Amino acid sequence: MHIAVGYRWFPTSIAYHLERSLKRAGCAVTYVGLPCDSRPGYDSATPIDRVVAELGSTPDVFLWVDAGGRYFPLGIEELPIPSACYLIDVHLGHWRPHAARFFDMVFVAQKDYLPRYRDAVGHDQVYWLPLAAAEDRHRRLELPRIYEVAFVGNIARAHRTSARLRRLKKLASRFNTNDFFRHYPPDEVGRVYSQAKVVFNTSIAGDVTMRIFEGSGCGALMLTDSDQNGLRDLFEIGNEIVLFRDDEDLIEKISYYLAHDKERVEIAEAGYRRTTEDHTYGHRAQRILELTQGADLGHRASLRTASDREVSLERRTVLTHLHMLDALCDEGRRLGLGPVRRLYWVLPCLVRRLMM
Numbered sequence: 227m228h229i230a231v232g233y234r235w236f237p238t239s240i241a242y243h244l245e246r247s248l249k250r251a252g253c254a255v256t257y258v259g260l261p262c263d264s265r266p267g268y269d270s271a272t273p274i275d276r277v278v279a280e281l282g283s284t285p286d287v288f289l290w291v292d293a294g295g296r297y298f299p300l301g302i303e304e305l306p307i308p309s310a311c312y313l314i315d316v317h318l319g320h321w322r323p324h325a326a327r328f329f330d331m332v333f334v335a336q337k338d339y340l341p342r343y344r345d346a347v348g349h350d351q352v353y354w355l356p357l358a359a360a361e362d363r364h365r366r367l368e369l370p371r372i373y374e375v376a377f378v379g380n381i382a383r384a385h386r387t388s389a390r391l392r393r394l395k396k397l398a399s400r401f402n403t404n405d406f407f408r409h410y411p412p413d414e415v416g417r418v419y420s421q422a423k424v425v426f427n428t429s430i431a432g433d434v435t436m437r438i439f440e441g442s443g444c445g446a447l448m449l450t451d452s453d454q455n456g457l458r459d460l461f462e463i464g465n466e467i468v469l470f471r472d473d474e475d476l477i478e479k480i481s482y483y484l485a486h487d488k489e490r491v492e493i494a495e496a497g498y499r500r501t502t503e504d505h506t507y508g509h510r511a512q513r514i515l516e517l518t519q520g521a522d523l524g525h526r527a528s529l530r531t532a533s534d535r536e537v538s539l540e541r542r543t544v545l546t547h548l549h550m551l552d553a554l555c556d557e558g559r560r561l562g563l564g565p566v567r568r569l570y571w572v573l574p575c576l577v578r579r580l581m582m
Contacts, residue, residue, distance in 0.1 A: 227519060228254040230278060230285040234295030235262040237412045240314060240436065241291035243360040247511035256281060258288075260297050271553060273301030287518050290329070292322065296550045302328045303530050303537055308523035310514075312355060316343070317431040317455075321547035324540045326352075330526040331518065336433050337456030349526040353517060356460060357436040358507045359443030363412055366445035366498060367420035374401040374484055376422030376446065378410050379437060389451075390428045393473060397426060400477065401484075419444035423490065424480055427451070434460065439505050442467065442497035447483055447490050449476070460505060466497040546575040 229248060233241035235257070248255050258277050261267035268277050278285060290299050290311045302309055310331035313322045316339040323346035326332045333355035334343055344352045359365075375397050381390070394406045404418050419425055425441030425448050432454030438461075442448040448467045450457070461467040468483070470476040483490040529537050538561055545554045554575050558568040 227287075227515060228256070228283060228285045229518075230256045230258045230281065230288045231291065232257075232259040232274065232288065232297070232299050233291040234260045234297045235265055235267070236295075239291075240357065241312075243358075243363070243507040244291060244312070244511060244514075246360075246362075247507040248514070250508065251511045251515060253511070253515060256285060260295070270297050270550065271300065271556060273304070274299035275301045275304045275306065278305065278307065287331075287523070289514070292325075296548050298325065298541075298544050298548055298550065298553075299328075300541075300553060303527060303532075308518075308525070309527065310518060310523075312514075313343070314357070315433075317433045319547060321543050323347075324543040327529045327540055328527055328544075330523050330530075333514070337459070338432070338454055347526075348528045351523070351526055353513075354456065355510055355513060356434055356456065356505070357439060358505050358510050359436075359439035359501050361502075361506045361508055364416050364419070364440040364443040366443070367417060369417070369420045371421055371423045371446075372402070373404050373418070373422040375403045375424045375426050375480060376418050376441075377404070377406050377426045377437075378415050378418055378440075381407055388430070389473075390430075393426070393428055393476060396473060396477065397480070401480065415440060416444055419446050422446045423494075424449055424483060426476075426480075429454075438467070439501050442494070443501040443506070445494055445498045447494040448497050449479060449483075451476075461497065461500055465493060466500045468493060542571065546578065549575060549579050551575050551579055 231245050245255055259267050260270060285307060288305060288307060288309045292314045308330045311329040312333040314335045316322055316334050316336050323343060326343055326347050331351040332343055332347055333353050335357050337354045340352060340354055377394060397403060398406060419441050425446040427435055427437045427450040429435060429452045432452040434455045434457050438448055438450055449470060451470055453463060453469055463469055468479060470479045529540060538557060551572060554572045558571040563571055
């Protein structure tokens, strides 16, 4: 099978983990996303149907992965081959259901959002595809577990007033931890978690984060705060992963498992087996291949047959939230909007760019 994948490349990208796993599964993969560093790609203004037409061989499927950044495949509703998308942060913002309408098959990372996306796209080819561990990055290394608690992740502005930052400060003041507030390159994440007895996670909106799979995949006891979005379908709570209720319970749980080595190691080992046997990007790649090969993909996307105005309005929503100002200007010109109407067309995006 030949899959063309489009996304904004960076070394910790979920899309990059998936791309490598698809290749290991024997799939021919062609990267058609944005150029970055030494990796060639295509300008975001180039319609994806033109990009695909210029490839040496026609892919069976085009896959867009929601990896963040200013990239959305323009002209996707005109693509002659089936299209699929993998939407990651469906628990944030409201623009992704609009984006989903452009695609013939939709994968979402959070289970509780399946009904919403099925309603949005108007077809039944919407599937749950949880996040996972990357086998070559998030694997158990035989290192001394020198950290009582570990965490590697985003402490950006959005988290400054969240429970995440508050809890990290509490943990840093009570336990021996890694440096929560520094950046770790991709190759160091597995090393940090392989040196941890406990890996801490707190979700933004009950989402099952990649950290849950990273920590358990490195053999640490995984401690998280929510069982929403299918966590109980992925892990056996209490036997493979541990939940905490609030800040007080978090401290109590960590203290308990640090004082009970045998119980902690047994749960961590069970979580490790579950992740390595069921929850790697190799498993997710196989799922994508099973569904794209087994389904009658066809042209299911509702926007393939929608009016030009409806398509443009949906694209405007997506491009605005991805801060793709140049693409919006081009769309306004294509629609024949005059200067005043074109300013109104791009104004929401311009405001968002100025506030960044």
